[in-house]
Amino acid sequence: MPVLAAKPAGAIVEAILIPALALVTALLLFGVFCAFRGVAPFELYALMFQGGFGSWFSWQNTLIRAAPLLLTALCTALPAQLGMVVIGGEGAFVLGGLAAASAAIALHGAAPLAVQLAMAAAGLLAGGLWIAMVGALRQYRGVNETISSLLLVYIAIALLNHLVEGPLRDPGSLNKPSTPPIGDAYMLANIPGTEVHWGFAFGVVVCVLAYVLIHHTVFGFSARVVGGNARAAKVVGLPIGRLVLGITFLAGAAPGLAGMVEVAAVDGQANGTLVAGYGYTGILVSFLARHHPLGIIPVAILMGGISASGGLLQRRLGLPDAATLVLQGTVFMCLLGSEVLHGRLSLPRLQRA
Amino acid sequence: MAADRMITRRHLLKTTMLAGAGAALAGVAPLRSAAAATLSIGFIYVGPRDDFGYNQAHAVGAAAVKKMADVKVLEEENVPETIAVQKTMESMIQLDGASLLFPTSFGYYSPQVLKLAAQFPKVRFEHCGGLWSEKDPKNAASYFGYIDECCHLSGIVAGYATKSGKLGFVAAKPIPQVLRNINTFALGARLANPKATVQVIFTGDWSLPTKEAEATNSLVDQGIDVVTCHVDSPKVVIETAERRGAMVCGYHANQAPLAPKGFLTGAEWNWEELYPGFVRTVMAGGTIPNLVRGGLKEKIVKPSAYSSLVSAEARKHADDAKAKLTAGDYVIFKGPILDNKGNTVIGAGTSRGQTDIALEEMNYLVEGVIGATS
Numbered sequence: 001m002p003v004l005a006a007k008p009a010g011a012i013v014e015a016i017l018i019p020a021l022a023l024v025t026a027l028l029l030f031g032v033f034c035a036f037r038g039v040a041p042f043e044l045y046a047l048m049f050q051g052g053f054g055s056w057f058s059w060q061n062t063l064i065r066a067a068p069l070l071l072t073a074l075c076t077a078l079p080a081q082l083g084m085v086v087i088g089g090e091g092a093f094v095l096g097g098l099a100a101a102s103a104a105i106a107l108h109g110a111a112p113l114a115v116q117l118a119m120a121a122a123g124l125l126a127g128g129l130w131i132a133m134v135g136a137l138r139q140y141r142g143v144n145e146t147i148s149s150l151l152l153v154y155i156a157i158a159l160l161n162h163l164v165e166g167p168l169r170d171p172g173s174l175n176k177p178s179t180p181p182i183g184d185a186y187m188l189a190n191i192p193g194t195e196v197h198w199g200f201a202f203g204v205v206v207c208v209l210a211y212v213l214i215h216h217t218v219f220g221f222s223a224r225v226v227g228g229n230a231r232a233a234k235v236v237g238l239p240i241g242r243l244v245l246g247i248t249f250l251a252g253a254a255p256g257l258a259g260m261v262e263v264a265a266v267d268g269q270a271n272g273t274l275v276a277g278y279g280y281t282g283i284l285v286s287f288l289a290r291h292h293p294l295g296i297i298p299v300a301i302l303m304g305g306i307s308a309s310g311g312l313l314q315r316r317l318g319l320p321d322a323a324t325l326v327l328q329g330t331v332f333m334c335l336l337g338s339e340v341l342h343g344r345l346s347l348p349r350l351q352r353a
Numbered sequence: 354m355a356a357d358r359m360i361t362r363r364h365l366l367k368t369t370m371l372a373g374a375g376a377a378l379a380g381v382a383p384l385r386s387a388a389a390a391t392l393s394i395g396f397i398y399v400g401p402r403d404d405f406g407y408n409q410a411h412a413v414g415a416a417a418v419k420k421m422a423d424v425k426v427l428e429e430e431n432v433p434e435t436i437a438v439q440k441t442m443e444s445m446i447q448l449d450g451a452s453l454l455f456p457t458s459f460g461y462y463s464p465q466v467l468k469l470a471a472q473f474p475k476v477r478f479e480h481c482g483g484l485w486s487e488k489d490p491k492n493a494a495s496y497f498g499y500i501d502e503c504c505h506l507s508g509i510v511a512g513y514a515t516k517s518g519k520l521g522f523v524a525a526k527p528i529p530q531v532l533r534n535i536n537t538f539a540l541g542a543r544l545a546n547p548k549a550t551v552q553v554i555f556t557g558d559w560s561l562p563t564k565e566a567e568a569t570n571s572l573v574d575q576g577i578d579v580v581t582c583h584v585d586s587p588k589v590v591i592e593t594a595e596r597r598g599a600m601v602c603g604y605h606a607n608q609a610p611l612a613p614k615g616f617l618t619g620a621e622w623n624w625e626e627l628y629p630g631f632v633r634t635v636m637a638g639g640t641i642p643n644l645v646r647g648g649l650k651e652k653i654v655k656p657s658a659y660s661s662l663v664s665a666e667a668r669k670h671a672d673d674a675k676a677k678l679t680a681g682d683y684v685i686f687k688g689p690i691l692d693n694k695g696n697t698v699i700g701a702g703t704s705r706g707q708t709d710i711a712l713e714e715m716n717y718l719v720e721g722v723i724g725a726t727s
Binding site: 051057061064065161165166174175176177262266267268272273276277307308311312314315320321 | 401427430432436440441443447449460464482528530
């Protein structure tokens with residue numbers, strides 16, 4: 001493993017130990033918070049474990065919830081390599097789902113595999129172009145990508161609402177305007193032997209591909225050089241415009257694919273349900289994973305687990321749903337706070353390297 | 354690399370210890386579980402259960418069930434209409450032994466409830482708002498109320514209360530359920546004041562507090578003095594109108610506490626009447642019909658108590674309409690009715706009673722309403 005060997009061992013241990021410490025701290029703080037609400041912390045931890053990871057059912061629940069996050073997190077993680085902060089994954093997700101549903105309706109009657117491939121292509125393309133627009137605005141017009149990607153989310157949602165309430169509306173969908181159903185024949189199946197749809201596998205594969213792209217190709221290396229020092233990158237002649245457009249396209253294609261999976265594996269049609277906040281949770285996941293494509297996998301599963309256990313906390317302990325938001329917020333703050341520890345952690349045994 | 358490996362081993366040891374401790378804790382700690390009660394009932398809300406609106410109305414119904422003997426009530430709020438609700442229902446069934454579920458949001462029905470109902474044939478799924486049909490699983494069912502009857506009463510009261518003759522309506526989406534409420538409100542208002550107009554603003558979605566506040570402000574700016582709404586949580590609309598000195602009619606739940614100065618009356622769900630009834634039926638071994646619909650007569654909806662602003666004349670008129678609706682001899686959509694573009698939508702001599710399927714496909718705004726459905 002050339003990349004790992006290039007780093008001092010201490011840095012790797014730090015990269016794992018510091019987030020782990022932050023997580024434990026957050027759990028402790030959350031326990032204190034719940035103790036004030038009259039809930040015994042150990043019971044809380046045990047229930048959280050049971051709800052998120054305690055049984056095969058809980059694991060499936062967790063993985064299903066993690067599936068879209070794997071892909072939406074990449075929308076923030078990939079541009080982060082260029083030093084860009086993109087937070088508009090929600091918009092790409094919504095449009096990916098809408099495009100996929102439209103493709104399925106347009107191709108109604110074709111072979112299932114062909115339709116599914118067309119849906120995936122439509123989702124990838126719609127999401128990709130949407131976020132590439134953010135990259136282009138930044139690169140050629142100097143528009144701040146954080147603001148533009150966020151505002152484009154509202155435009156994407158408005159576009160979805162307009163189309164499902166107007167031109168693409170199924171006349172039969174009276175009180176919940178939707179596109180016509182894509183049809184059972186075209187739905188994506190579950191991973192055999194589980195209730196988890198293929199979206200989870202897609203997510204893991206795409207995260208691994210993103211890791212290879214960023215850490216083991218010239219393209220990815222160039223992108224990281226731009227992120228490190230854009231001026232230096234320009235001086236050595238890197239094609240910054242192409243890199244920005246390429247990376248932002250891929251960044252949008254990932255949540256676009258997640259939107260396609262949501263339509264093809266869960267909803268069976270596009271409607272307002274697509275606006276469920278997966279894009280926003282993805283931002284959190286990406287930051288927690290420190291924008292590392294492989295780090296996204298465990299973090300997304302952790303977030304899936306927290307949200308899967310939220311139901312038990314509500315039902316058994318009488319905590320409000322906001323409790324899981326408090327936990328998420330605490331985790332986020334602890335992680336950001338722990339950043340200052342990098343390079344300062346006293347690990348005497350590790351200084352050898 | 355000996356040191357590296359040593360660290361790894363230490364790390365491994367630590368991790369194993371932690372995991373072991375965690376497992377021990379999980380084993381030792383007495384987990385609170387759903388005790389073996391006779392009937393476990395799950396209620397699922399799409400938003401917070403204290404939203405002064407749609408979800409609170411259901412939570413009030415759940416609270417009434419909680420008071421019954423031999424039941425265990427499970428509640429979960431803020432459950433999105435995605436696969437998350439399938440998992441919530443499944444978790445209530447698998448982990449807490451629920452055998453009667455109330456997924457209360459419209460968007461839960463298809464495909465989520467239908468999928469789970471097919472998977473768990475022994476569990477009863479009572480869904481609010483859906484339209485159960487013969488091809489759906491037999492253990493799924495839907496119920497809903499003609500709350501437009503109460504909107505009609507609100508309209509009558511508002512028609513008497515307004516001084517400018519201009520009423521305002523903040524609505525989420527131009528879908529049949531919402532249009533029906535707007536139209537019955539307008540028809541009621543024009544019974545009291547034939548010149549009254551209802552300005553409607555669609556915000557575009559069920560929960561958009563900022564837009565709802567903007568819409569309310571712009572309504573009051575136009576000289577509108579009575580405001581009502583159909584959004585998931587009327588709190589923002591009601592409070593904004595109150596602050597601007599306008600009168601309000603509530604919706605979903607009782608909003609009188611939010612507007613002590615300007616509250617008139619409102620349209621409320623009466624789930625605290627329906628839910629215990631359903632539960633009693635199930636406990637007695639009976640079956641709830643798969644499609645339940647009803648209004649004032651069936652006690653599925655109710656008007657909020659009048660405030661002191663409501664004149665004796667208005668009370669009399671509204672009470673009279675309420676008595677007739679309860680008795681079942683009053684038709685709100687009685688022709689001739691024109692839409693606001695001048696087309697006849699219900700011809701003279703045609704009466705569309707509440708169960709008329711044509712009303713479920715409403716796509717117009719009646720004469721006197723200012724606004725457009727698209």
